[in-house]
Amino acid sequence: MSTLEPAAVRRVAVIGGSRVPFARSDGPYATASNQEMLTAALDGLVDRYGLERPGAVGEFVAGAVLKHSRDFNLARGTVLGSRLDARTPAYDIQQACGTGLQAVVAAANKIALGQTEAAVAGGSDTASDAPLGVNDDLRKLLLEARRATSLGARLKALAKVRPGHLVPDVPRNAEPRTGLSMGEHAAVTARAWGVTREAQDELAATSHQRLAAAYERGFFQDLVVPFRGLARDQNLRPGSTVEKLATLKPVFGVDGPEPTMTAGNSTPLTDGAAVVLLASEEWAEERGLEPLAYLTAHETAAVDFVHGDVADGEDGLLMAPAYAVPRMLERAGLGLDDFDLVEVHEAFASQVLATLAAWEKRGLPPVDRARLNVAGSSLATGHPFAATGARIVATLAKLLAERDAPGRGLISICAAGGQGVTAVLERP
Numbered sequence: 001m002s003t004l005e006p007a008a009v010r011r012v013a014v015i016g017g018s019r020v021p022f023a024r025s026d027g028p029y030a031t032a033s034n035q036e037m038l039t040a041a042l043d044g045l046v047d048r049y050g051l052e053r054p055g056a057v058g059e060f061v062a063g064a065v066l067k068h069s070r071d072f073n074l075a076r077g078t079v080l081g082s083r084l085d086a087r088t089p090a091y092d093i094q095q096a097c098g099t100g101l102q103a104v105v106a107a108a109n110k111i112a113l114g115q116t117e118a119a120v121a122g123g124s125d126t127a128s129d130a131p132l133g134v135n136d137d138l139r140k141l142l143l144e145a146r147r148a149t150s151l152g153a154r155l156k157a158l159a160k161v162r163p164g165h166l167v168p169d170v171p172r173n174a175e176p177r178t179g180l181s182m183g184e185h186a187a188v189t190a191r192a193w194g195v196t197r198e199a200q201d202e203l204a205a206t207s208h209q210r211l212a213a214a215y216e217r218g219f220f221q222d223l224v225v226p227f228r229g230l231a232r233d234q235n236l237r238p239g240s241t242v243e244k245l246a247t248l249k250p251v252f253g254v255d256g257p258e259p260t261m262t263a264g265n266s267t268p269l270t271d272g273a274a275v276v277l278l279a280s281e282e283w284a285e286e287r288g289l290e291p292l293a294y295l296t297a298h299e300t301a302a303v304d305f306v307h308g309d310v311a312d313g314e315d316g317l318l319m320a321p322a323y324a325v326p327r328m329l330e331r332a333g334l335g336l337d338d339f340d341l342v343e344v345h346e347a348f349a350s351q352v353l354a355t356l357a358a359w360e361k362r363g364l365p366p367v368d369r370a371r372l373n374v375a376g377s378s379l380a381t382g383h384p385f386a387a388t389g390a391r392i393v394a395t396l397a398k399l400l401a402e403r404d405a406p407g408r409g410l411i412s413i414c415a416a417g418g419q420g421v422t423a424v425l426e427r428p
């Protein structure tokens with residue numbers, strides 16, 4: 001018996017994006033669930049591109065970092081609550097802050113292999129509605145009570161419950177193997193790479209100014225759908241100057257005698273959702289849709305921050321893009337100079353600056369700051385973990401399309417767990 005011939009690889013087009021404005025946690029979206037936010041973002045795409053027709057897209061891939069057990073398949077639940085055809089298959093994916101971009105990659109790979117013609121990918125996160133677990137001791141007692149075969153045995157198990165058992169298990173924004181928060185890890189890395197407070201504040205101020213300018217010129221008009229009274233990212237402070245940022249107190253105290261990381265040069269805890277529409281060129285052409293850009297390469301890498309020397313900076317928790325990007329460029333036969341635009345997710349200003357320094361140390365040329373995060377990034381938009389990847393893909397694709405000339409853009413996203421997800425978008 002002969003097997004099927006492997007499919008020829010096709011180009012994957014980025015058609016458009018949709019997201020809700022991002023909100024600071026415990027603010028306007030405090031009562032919104034991941035599913036509600038993701039549905040609003042998805043419906044934005046459905047309305048814009050007429051996706052309500054049966055079978056309009058092959059699948060929906062999404063995820064959330066902070067997820068309730070009731071959202072066991074958040075993507076499928078979202079489809080069922082949206083205006084997308086209810087017969088659209090959907091599944092969840094999770095790679096911490098790389099989730100949104102990894103969802104895009106998963107969907108793109110199916111399109112590239114001819115397994116589907118179009119797909120929607122993205123993510124959602126809410127720190128306001130984070131799942132609280134019952135603590136481990138209470139969980140064991142509840143399971144014991146459930147397994148009990150008589151009323152007496154059940155009551156005996158429940159009688160062991162003490163007030164201390166009622167303390168909930170709150171998810172921490174921390175790495176369980178080191179006990180350090182994301183910010184503390186970034187602070188250790190900042191110290192190792194000699195990243196200064198001034199450089200961090202300058203990057204943060206630029207992010208706010210560029211995001212403000214992009215909103216001002218209407219750049220986000222077809223990328224952001226109003227939600228719960230917000231029309232633009234709530235964290236955006238156009239008046240965030242270097243002078244103002246310099247007055248803020250440090251918040252993560254582990255980067256030496258003079259800690260450098262503040263609420264201004266770190267992302268805030270954020271709620272929001274974002275999605276992008278991907279398709280084959282044929283699908284786009286049949287519908288008269290011009291692709292914004294094409295997703296042409298991607299790479300993931302991981303660092304061993306558990307056994308490596310975290311303090312030397314090389315294997316910092318958020319430093320995997322320092323390995324993923326050189327590997328991706330080598331595989332694609334490209335240099336950093338070949339990129340017109342570079343998008344580095346700003347989890348913390350210090351982590352962006354350490355990543356740029358690490359690329360240089362690995363022989364890549366310095367990134368021209370005029371090409372870096374030109375429409376602002378996470379320090380200004382905020383960072384709802386799983387939504388960030390789709391936000392960046394849509395922003396970069398539109399920036400490339402706006403140039404009305406051939407162009408190439410790079411995406412670099414660090415993720416908890418010591419991972420990095422990176423990609424290349426091109427417009428011929």
Ligand SMILES: CC(=O)CC(=O)SCCNC(=O)CCNC(=O)[C@H](O)C(C)(C)COP(=O)(O)OP(=O)(O)OC[C@H]1O[C@@H](n2cnc3c(N)ncnc32)[C@H](O)[C@@H]1OP(=O)(O)O
Pocket residue numbers: 095096097098173182183237239240241244245248251262263264265266267268269347348383385414415416417
């Ligand atoms: C998870 C992954 O896979 C990878 C990643 O991306 S890692 C990143 C994950 N995200 C995080 O770890 C989130 C980190 N952030 C935090 O924990 C918190 O936001 C924080 C500890 C940094 C700050 O929390 P906070 O103290 O409650 O901040 P907040 O009250 O908003 O701001 C403190 C002050 O700075 C001011 N401020 C904040 N940003 C400012 C700005 N841009 N301009 C001017 N002032 C600013 C505020 O107005 C406030 O001033 P007052 O005290 O006078 O009111």
